[in-house]
Amino acid sequence: MSRHHKHCRRCHQTGFGLPTELVLEVIPQTVNFPETPVNASSSATVNLTNFSVFPIRVEAIVLNGDRTNFGFAPQAPFTFAPDQTVPLDIIFRPLTLGTKSSDMLIISTANPEGNIIRLRGVGV
Numbered sequence: 001m002s003r004h005h006k007h008c009r010r011c012h013q014t015g016f017g018l019p020t021e022l023v024l025e026v027i028p029q030t031v032n033f034p035e036t037p038v039n040a041s042s043s044a045t046v047n048l049t050n051f052s053v054f055p056i057r058v059e060a061i062v063l064n065g066d067r068t069n070f071g072f073a074p075q076a077p078f079t080f081a082p083d084q085t086v087p088l089d090i091i092f093r094p095l096t097l098g099t100k101s102s103d104m105l106i107i108s109t110a111n112p113e114g115n116i117i118r119l120r121g122v123g124v
Helices: none
Strands: 024-027 030-032 043-049 056-064 070-073 078-080 085-092 096-108 115-123
Touching: 024 096, 024 115, 056 070, 070 096, 078 085, 085 096, 085 115
Parallel strands: 030 115
Antiparallel strands: 024 043, 043 085, 056 078, 056 096, 070 085, 096 115
């Protein structure tokens, strides 16, 4: 019985319909937090899904830009199995008024250059 992969356009195929490359899906790729009072917090979840037949190791998660108003868990490094989804919890806690933004870079064995998640929130 062959296993079909919904992201085959992004990977090579074996004769059995299995991907031979590591495929990490990141959903959503943009997080817009609601207006949040200063020193309060809002949270969102980004799902990291391994659509390959091999484990994927997340080597690092880096915040570029505004690092003081955003946080996340779990911390890297971690590994997850084929067909496994790992929720990445992101927290926005504005320390001052105004628009805050950061790019979160997820560096993994599937994408050593990194997957980018754009983060934005407004402190009120």
